[in-house]
Amino acid sequence: MARTLINLPKTAKPGEVITIKTLISHPMETGFRPGADGRILPRNIVTEFVCRFEDEEIFRAELFPASAANPYLTFTWVATASGRFSFTWRGDDGFDQTESAAITVA
Amino acid sequence: MGRSDSIDRRRVLAGAAGTVLAVALRPAAAAQPRSETTESAIRRFAGDNPIRPGRVSLDLPPLVENGNTVPLAISVESPMTAEDHVRRIGVFNEKNPQPNVVTVHLRPGAGRAQVATRIRLADTQRITAIAEMSDGTYWSASADAIVTLAACLEG
Numbered sequence: 001m002a003r004t005l006i007n008l009p010k011t012a013k014p015g016e017v018i019t020i021k022t023l024i025s026h027p028m029e030t031g032f033r034p035g036a037d038g039r040i041l042p043r044n045i046v047t048e049f050v051c052r053f054e055d056e057e058i059f060r061a062e063l064f065p066a067s068a069a070n071p072y073l074t075f076t077w078v079a080t081a082s083g084r085f086s087f088t089w090r091g092d093d094g095f096d097q098t099e100s101a102a103i104t105v106a
Numbered sequence: 107m108g109r110s111d112s113i114d115r116r117r118v119l120a121g122a123a124g125t126v127l128a129v130a131l132r133p134a135a136a137a138q139p140r141s142e143t144t145e146s147a148i149r150r151f152a153g154d155n156p157i158r159p160g161r162v163s164l165d166l167p168p169l170v171e172n173g174n175t176v177p178l179a180i181s182v183e184s185p186m187t188a189e190d191h192v193r194r195i196g197v198f199n200e201k202n203p204q205p206n207v208v209t210v211h212l213r214p215g216a217g218r219a220q221v222a223t224r225i226r227l228a229d230t231q232r233i234t235a236i237a238e239m240s241d242g243t244y245w246s247a248s249a250d251a252i253v254t255l256a257a258c259l260e261g
Contacts, residue, residue, distance in 0.1 A: 061208060062210075072222075075216060
């Protein structure tokens with residue numbers, strides 16, 4: 001399991017625009033770089049990030065080798081109701097990890 | 107090897123010694139052939155629709171010390187309502203081995219069309235962000251970055 005950092009407010013007022021920051025530890029090996037033996041290291045990157053709120057997709061990103069290691073993404077969302085965000089990263093070699101975070105809107 | 111080559115190349119260019127030398131040295135620096143041109147990647151994103159400059163702002167440091175991690179922030183002027191919002195934002199580079207940097211899909215509920223990430227830059231180059239609006243129009247902005255330590259190609 002890769003380490004993740006997810007940062008969003010625990011509580012928000014209805015209608016407030018919240019910023020969600022996410023980071024996952026991942027080498028994002030580009031597939032263009034030679035290793036110690038001079039041979040090109042195979043590509044190993046996160047290709048897709050999806051954020052859902054209560055099963056509704058709210059944000060999606062397609063990532064490429066041009067993304068830095070430990071891909072970091074921030075985006076915004078209007079808090080309307082309490083619920084759970086889920087964050088899914090998918091990538092090469094069957095990489096698939098999902099984390100979640102809750103928000104209380106009152 | 108790429109490093110000393112690129113310093114030589116920069117001196118040559120700075121000395122305005124002429125484009126002939128620059129062309130002669132270029133294959134050594136560009137060790138990786140590009141899989142796709144920037145232009146064709148942009149066309150794959152936007153189709154044949156016209157792309158107008160404006161509405162997008164791209165925040166990229168003009169001088170990058172380490173091309174392995176470059177902060178990039180994009181915002182698009184949009185009310186983000188169900189009728190008028192940003193659907194997608196595509197970011198493209200000129201000189202990395204692949205033209206795509208990142209593509210994000212937004213929903214009107216985002217409230218603001220504002221995203222940030224960190225990217226890799228293999229060379230001094232121009233980055234272009236293109237936003238697709240819900241009315242099917244495309245808007246773009248570009249920013250230049252000078253890179254002193256390149257990413258991707260070197261260990």
